[in-house]
Amino acid sequence: MSSTTNTHMNHTAGSEATAREIAQQPEVWRAVAKLIEDQREDLDSFLSPLLERPNLRIILAGAGTSAFAGRIAAPSLARQLQRRVDAVATTDIVSNPHECFAEDVPTLLVSFARSGNSPESSAATILADEILTDVSHLVITCDKQGNLFKIHQGRDKSFAILMPESANDQGFAMTSSFTSMLLACLLILRGADNTAVNALAGAAERILGPQEMLEKLALKGYDRVVYLGSGPLAGLAQECALKLLELTAGKVIAYHDSSLGFRHGPKSVLTDKTLVIVFVSSDAYTRNYDLDILAELRSGIAAENTVAVSVHPEADTSGQSWVFPELSTLDDALLAPAYVLFAQLLALLASLQLGLTPDNPFPSGDVNRVVQGVRIHPLERTGTY
Known part of the structure; x- marks a missing residue:
């Protein structure tokens, strides 16, 4: 980020967190690459038996920005892994679970979540467990205190991985949390050497200039x-x-x-x-x-x-x-x-x-950093299904 722009942002009340979290991303990406490298052996032990199954379905799930991380990654992973990879929003899974899990095939559900406290985040994984005969979970999240991480940490058939602590954005909009989780997913499931990550971080530093x-x-x-x-x-x-x-x-x-x-x-x-x-x-x-x-x-x-x-x-x-x-x-x-x-x-x-406060563009609380007001209804076993 240019010194002029950076100074302007950092001295504008209500934008400090967002400006910092945008600017820190090259550093965060390098930390993500190191984190994945350090956990590669454990990740491979978890994933290799799953990826050896030719009928494995991979679903990338999240809500809002986290869903878009899946939408970006899915085509690339399908091409690299030569298998079916679907991006399905948790908001769709929770409202229409039988449609989203219509095929009872071995499934790896990859869940993206900044905090893991949005009700749909954990509900989607619970519904997958209820409907599918054979499902494993890869959780990519930024908050060790989040419900999603707590549910899946150390659980059988689950692997929960935390992004660097700085990636847990405090601003309203997901910035470094989004890019770190997307990058982590790509590094975990298809691999990439540090040369690619370093090139990406170098270009980002130029963009931020x-x-x-x-x-x-x-x-x-x-x-x-x-x-x-x-x-x-x-x-x-x-x-x-x-x-x-x-x-x-x-x-x-x-x-x-x-x-x-x-x-x-x-x-x-x-x-x-x-x-x-x-x-x-x-x-x-x-x-x-x-x-x-x-x-x-x-x-x-x-x-x-x-x-x-x-x-x-x-x-x-x-x-x-x-x-x-x-x-x-x-x-x-x-x-x-x-x-x-x-x-x-x-x-x-x-x-x-526009004279707004980017760290909280909705001071009235009409829209919230972590979604509120969602009620998870119990899955009915009668009627249509």
């Missing part, structure tokens, strides 16, 4: 922002839109879609006050579609308001791009922790520009 373009974008007063991406980056777009909605308390409308899906009606959202950010895939085939929508946007109503984030220079045709060639060997899921920094910083800057 001088960012005049981000500051200018935040000052332009856009009333809506659209994030687009393909595959894993479509899940990233969803997380980026949520960050902006959260930190601006809904004062800036944020939308997300896939690069191909955007033309099918959602493009109607565009006005001359709409910012569009396109995350360009590192995959040579997929990238064609991202570049197509990028060119289309830059020739239409969003011509002056379209920005690309990419590892390839062909996306930088207008000067409104961030390009990171040093990350060109990483796949899209691994790029997501670095790419999301742009959205986190933009959301923080926009929140401050």
Whole structure:
């Protein structure tokens, strides 16, 4: 983060935690890589017998931002592991457990949770145990005092792993907790050497350096922002839109879609006050579609308001791009922790520009850091099921 921006953020009341937690992420990622490396033997002992089963179904589950971590990781893991990997929100599991667990096959349920105290977090794992004959649990969380960690720590057929303590964000929006859990999942289930993590952290430090373009974008007063991406980056777009909605308390409308899906009606959202950010895939085939929508946007109503984030220079045709060639060997899921920094910083800057307090954009308590008001109903064994 630039010294100017960093000083501004750290001296703005009500933004200290969020600014710190965004800026600390490269350090946290290196700590995550070391943590996984130190527990590799135990993780392999738990996972290897499961992954040897050809009919194993892997489900990545979480609520809100934690669900989006699963949506980013699932396509990459399916490709790397050559098996079925589904991202299913815990909010869907809890409300429709029989549909989500319709196939009674051996299952590894991977649960993401910052605190583990959202009612759906533990309820989803309990429902899995009730409905499925053979289910194991990998819990990735940030709070050792959380209900989810306490339930699964040391439990048979469960492996609960804690992120570095600093990843347990105290700000309203998930930032370092999100990227650390996503990275941990990828390192645990598909592996990656420290070279990739170090490259990712190095690029992130560059993103957190001088960012005049981000500051200018935040000052332009856009009333809506659209994030687009393909595959894993479509899940990233969803997380980026949520960050902006959260930190601006809904004062800036944020939308997300896939690069191909955007033309099918959602493009109607565009006005001359709409910012569009396109995350360009590192995959040579997929990238064609991202570049197509990028060119289309830059020739239409969003011509002056379209920005690309990419590892390839062909996306930088207008000067409104961030390009990171040093990350060109990483796949899209691994790029997501670095790419999301742009959205986190933009959301923080926009929140401050609106005179809000990013650490708690909803001082009235209408929306809470840990979800409240959810009642878990007992699973009925009669009627339809």
